[in-house]
Amino acid sequence: GDSVTQMEGPVTLSEEAFLTINCTYTATGYPSLFWYVQYPGEGLQLLLKATKADDKGSNKGFEATYRKETTSFHLEKGSVQVSDSAVYFCALSEGSGTYKYIFGTGTRLKVLA
């Protein structure tokens, strides 16, 4: 079945460091890919998404490119801030009508001032 694999956390970085969180997926078709962020005590919010190969999603300085050849959707940010500290989830959804989003295990990011 479909699955999403994320790098283990926690990831601890100093402010202004470069961030990469790896995400790879297994899917039978052509899924859409998402990154969600969960701040402490809150629900999940969409950070960015890409719906086809080679698409780049971006938001708030975060970027991820849908790489079909490597089945990957790695999250990057050039300069993290303390306010980016949160848990980041990679997710996929197969075509419309699948009624399911499959999530990775989440990666906790802690940014130190």
Added chain:
Amino acid sequence: DTAVSQTPKYLVTQMGNDKSIKCEQNLGHDTMYWYKQDSKKFLKIMFSYNNKELIINETVPNRFSPKSPDKAHLNLHINSLELGDSAVYFCASSPTGGGTRTAFFGQGTRLTVV
């Protein structure tokens, strides 16, 4: 104006009790979901509904019974609560079926069974 709202936010109850969590969305979406997040933050789908009809039941014990009175509401009733039911439960909604479309999540209900 909250898009997906759940009540209550916190729920502490004893083993064996029955409890309900309510969820409402004002986004006009056709599809609603319940997810369970365990203590390690892993998110697993429990149910999905489309226009009040059950589409997915991911081998959830039948002590869990979702009910969708209309497409804007999806409630979760849990009978005979067990310690292992302690988790955060998230309601979500999306336009029909998901796919390329974004799912919107509620704030979560932290259930603690003692």
